[in-house]
Amino acid sequence: MPNYKLLYFNVKARGESIRLIFAEAGIEFEDKRVEPSEWPEIKPTTPFGRVPVLYIDDKPPLAQSGAIAAYLGREFGLDAGSSLADAYAHMLFDSFDDFGSILPYMEEDPVKRKATVQELLEKQINPALDKMEKKFKAGGNDFLVGKKLTYVDLAFWNFCDVLSDFDKTFLTNFPTLDALCKRVAARPNIKKYVENRP
Ligand SMILES: N[C@@H](CCC(=O)N[C@@H](CS)C(=O)NCC(=O)O)C(=O)O
CATH class of the missing domain: 3.40.30.10 (Glutaredoxin)
Known part of the structure; x- marks a missing residue:
């Protein structure tokens, strides 16, 4: 190693x-x-x-x-097992990165911070999560890119963890994604x- x-x-x-x-x-x-x-x-x-x-x-x-x-x-x-599945994993990873990078980390005014997060959720993040929720639910898989955990499930959990520092409730409308986050968080390591x- x-x-x-x-x-x-x-x-x-x-x-x-x-x-x-x-x-x-x-x-x-x-x-x-x-x-x-x-x-x-x-x-x-x-x-x-x-x-x-x-x-x-x-x-x-x-x-x-x-x-x-x-x-x-x-x-x-922790890869997805094929070139195409890995490309989907990478696509999701970069998309969580895109959303993670627009959060107002430096905004100290709580009112402005909340308003910015609300707007980001409504206009950008929730519509994407909504599509992911529907696709993930219909696919019936345990993890984002198939039946086994990949690095992008960990990145998704991290994204949710960071976003929940701004808004604790954003996952309530996405129960399948919420369950995925809980499954990842429960992994012993x-x-x-x-x-x-x-
Ligand atoms: N696309 C790059 C972005 C890297 C990036 O912007 N990193 C930030 C921290 S999250 C940084 O190094 N900021 C300090 C600087 O730009 O001086 C990646 O995904 O690694």
Whole structure:
């Protein structure tokens, strides 16, 4: 097994999906959580000036959360099993990333924050979740891309976890997706990781 080092900030967001993949697979990695004060010095050492970045032994660093997640998913048997199914997994991963990246993390005014989240939910996130809910329910699978857990189920759980910090009730209209989130959260390695995470 290679030595893995993950560079990310001490927040949930993007890098957390990668940490969840390691946790589910039970694979050790160095979890380097960059402090804001360290970032100006570290940033120019990364391939594109952004994190997450995964260092795998002495190979060139691997940036972009989707590329890292797809790679680790494949390495740890958390892929979807075919090129097309993996492409759907990657599609969903990037879409959760798109939605995750528009949340108002920096808005400190609670009224404005709530209003922004409501608008994002109504105009962008809920319509997408509604389609996913219907498709997922009709497909009758246990997980987003088939019958087995893949890295994108972990990314979905992370997305829901982050979004629930803004709105606790957004999943109530999507019972099948809500059940999926609960199934992921109940997995022993995920439960243990979440209970102990910084
Ligand atoms: N598309 C990239 C986006 C990476 C990204 O924007 N990372 C943010 C943190 S979530 C970052 O590094 N921000 C610090 C900066 O841009 O200086 C990915 O999915 O990894």
